[in-house]
Structure formats: structure tokens, C-alpha cells
Amino acid sequence: MSETLTNEQKPKTSATLTIRIIKSLKFRTEKSLVLHDVNLLTTTVGDLKEQAKNAIQTQPGWKPYKNVHLDTLKLYTKAHGAKTSNLIINLDHEDWLLTDDTKTLDSLGFENETEVSFFNITDYNEFKQNPEVCVQDKVIVRKHETNKKLFNTQTSWAC
Secondary structure, three states, rough: OOOOOOHHHOOOEEEEEEEEEEEEOOEEEEEEEEEEEOOOOOOOOHHHHHHHHHHHHOOOOHHHOOOOOOOOOEEEEEEOOOOOOOOOOOOOOOOHHEEOOEEEOOHEEEEEEEEEEEEHHHHHHHEEEEEOEEEEEEEEEEEEEEOEEEEEEEEEEEO
């Protein structure tokens, strides 16, 4: 087994990043976008935002996210680092908000297997005021008709 940590296995010119594309903080809807071969030395925060937006518009499986206004990146965790207890976004460390689009990822401490969240800052500020999430509650109702079994799923949200 290799003694090298995963964040040190790849050079800074070929890193793998995970971007957590957040549609809704309240409903915990997010989808992870994995970008390979990212050059941390030359890629800026603005470049990373554009790469993510381009992937959402051009790759299959992103239709529910195409009309979401994404404008802010925030560090979620680095490889082998402590993770937050919030499963959707790191609410701690306001200094981890990436507000300068001209800074390179390397200058911000990015390394291989860094995870960042991409979200709408207005939604984030509202969520910080009341970090309550809505939970989906599914109820399966069985209906019998002669020899047929029909299943009806009713979904409700509790906030």
C-alpha cells in the first residue's frame, strides 16, 4: 500500500476537484460535478465557475440545474481534512468564501481532491439565518383491485 496521500499523488497541474452544485440549501438538493486534470497553478476562481456552468449546460443529467443562478464558490473540504456536520454546505469559516475571481486556485490552498460548493449567495445568506432543512416524507398507500396490486406513493415535505 502506498504511503503517499491522495492529495499529494497528482501534480498541481493535473488535480481532480469535486464541485458540489447546490440547487437548494433548504431542500438539500445538490449534485456533484467532478472535474479532472485541473491546473491549479493557472485556473482562477472565475475560470472554475465558468467550467462548472459550462458542464451544467452541456453535459447530460443537469437539466434541473440549468436555470439555477450560481454565483459563489466556497471551500467545503480538502482531502483528509475535517468535514462539516452539515451535509450540504460548510456554514463555518466565512473566510472560505471565494470572492475574488482573479485568484488562482493554488494561491487559495487548493490541492488534489479538494471539494468546493457552488451556490447562490442570496440563498446562502437566507439559509444561514435559519439553517433548517425540509425533509421529504413518503407514504406508500396500497390499493387492491381484484387480483391487481396498485401502489400509490404520496410525497410531502416537512420543514
